[in-house]
Amino acid sequence: MRWLFLFFLTVGALFISNFEAQADVSETVRDEALNQGWLNLLHYQKNGDAYLSFVENDEFFLSSNGRANPKEEFVSAVRIFNQSGNQEKCAFPARFLYLQRKGLVNGSLDDCKDYQKFLADVQPKSVTMLFTNAYMSNPSSLFGHTLFRIDTNRKGTQLLAHGANFGADTGDETGVLYALKGLWGGYYGTFGIKPYYDVINLYNNIENRDIWEYELNLSDAELELFTAHMWEMQRAKIRYYFLSRNCSYVLLLMLDAVRPDLQISQRFGGYTVPLATLKAVNEIPDFVKNVNYRPSRQSKLKYRAEQMNARQYDTFIDIIHDNKIDLSSLNEEEQADVLETAYQYVQYKYVDGDLELADYRKKSLKLLMARSKIANQRQYFDELKKGENPVDAHKAKQFALMFGNRNGENFQEISFKPVYNSLLDDSYGLLFGAEINLLDGKLRHYDSRDKWVLQELNLLSIKSLAGADAMFAPLSYDIKFGYRELFDARAGDDSGAMVLETGVGQSYALTKNTLLYAMSVPNVAYGGGLYDNGYLGIGFKGGVYYNSGKIRLNLNAMQNFTTSDTARGQTYQVEGAYGLTRDVMLYAGYKMFNSDYHDDEEFGLGIKVNF
Amino acid sequence: MKKNLLLSAVFAAALFAVSPAKAIDSTGGCGLGSMAWRGQSGIIPQVLAMTTNGIFLNTIGVTLGTSGCDPNGRVTGGTGKLVLAVIENNMEQFAMDASAGKGETIDTIAGLLEVDSAELGAKAQQNFAYLFTDENVEAVDLTLKIMELAQA
Structure with missing residues (x-):
């Protein structure tokens, strides 16, 4: 296949050079070549008067200067696609269709065997954008993920559709090298295609992430172009930047290619967060025509357990904890639901690595055998159908103003964070108990000192409070790293320091909205102005977190044992927020640090706005 | 061990590149998950391990050579092959749906076999x-039996 490709490329190049020598490129062709449709289809970016395609591999272009020269590429394409029996059109069916619709090339794609096979397998019906929510066990998935689905016309269901994912091809590299390369474009990304049932298995069943499906309102002509373009894009190599030109950005490039006047990718490119791109797509008038929620296995299990009556729940717990199946207290409908839920729980445990294969199989079959004897087709409980649409989640950037008092001194504080979500935000549509903030900073002005100080600049702050219950026992963690004005208990004053805290522990779900948590928090600080220049410490922290949507509360206490007197002591903290809207909240906080030397106490009131 | 991996992954990677991106399977592997009943013990834990450390091993989609799966990562073939692909790759869900x-x-x-879904x-x-x-x-036996039942 590859040599065939190269062969045609060589032949094509010969024709082009021959052609260009005598070409008399008309004005019309020149205009057409710089038409947004053509530019988008080859992913050219304009920089001054120059053009350059995001796609870097030569195989993606028909002319030798194709990557930097849209006109030359256009002329070559028209020329080559008009040659009878040419096979280049089969490698670039979207370009062919585009030019055909302009009346510039003749022929059809009917004689493209591989491409026709692709169409026969995929049987495109429409295009759906997929969003999977955050996965706190993988740093590269903290912000969620977007991909496409080419919906199928096959009879039955969309299980037989195809997911199309843009992912970096990172090989086996690990750790820091991987991270740095990813950040600076050291990897190439390509589109990969696989059956939708595999997509479901990966996200819903293995990683326990909800999938949201947004069916796009594309015309037949746009759908045809999309499918053809996906065919060519499977071989396109685009430099992958984790923070900017990532999976979700390239998805927008695809949309721009099939509907050039969208120009939606133009709005991104700095820092691209999947959820922000999803919101942008949903804001295009009449562009999303259907939304469907596909809850993860964990979401389904939680929902089903919540819906059970007390007898059912007891029976269910007996089955999953003691392997005791006694259904005598339940009617048939109740039994069916308990058996199905218990079966799904067994699947969950197996994937989680907590069950041996033999045991897993035996338990699974036993539960299903019992279930199959209950003829009743009606399900006692509806499956979880409606979720909280992430599109309606709060906005990602936040600006805040606070007025407060610290140890008798009044202060004003301005803070800003570019992304993404904190525990005191409305959790609607987002993972409960998760906090992901990068590069958030605080400037503070003390009346008595009459100058502004950089109070805090965090590189990152990531928390995951995941509530354990009778079914799940996830780990909770809390990582924070950055610069801050640190109170030195010995000196009784602030001093600039770099501080790293890494808490690990467990949370317990008291109710659906309330978590109790306990963590051990190893911490370290370094700052030239600190007594002893810094310290190593271990803190023990306990707290309560509550988020009902409108009202959010986080209170905790921590005892810190440190190598230096600087930070040894107890910290008590209460923070609360009341949402006026999903993006505007009133905030109040109180913090007290208690040590053998000096104490530190502050409180503040303020307003935070997401935008 | 798992905790350490998780933490080092979270920390190291987050520090340098907290990333909205996730590379799943750019090479078109297939047959993830749901295969425990086919007698391949450890596939899911293996996949899970890779997923958990996905930031380090971004080739989650290992080609497992499932018989119903196309090397291009596509749903392909005739009716029987498609039914096999569905059963083989969705075994745990199929078992529950059947029960x-x-x-x-x-x-x-039912769509593939063009029969009524409620009847099937x-x-x-x-x-x-x-x-x-x-x-x-075995998935192959199940496929043959379900096709036989559909026609019965």
């Missing part, structure tokens, strides 16, 4: 013990 007499996998297979579901449920004779059931 309940309905569900997405039953709808899919009822047949699968009534014949559950015939389909799943023991816990070592």
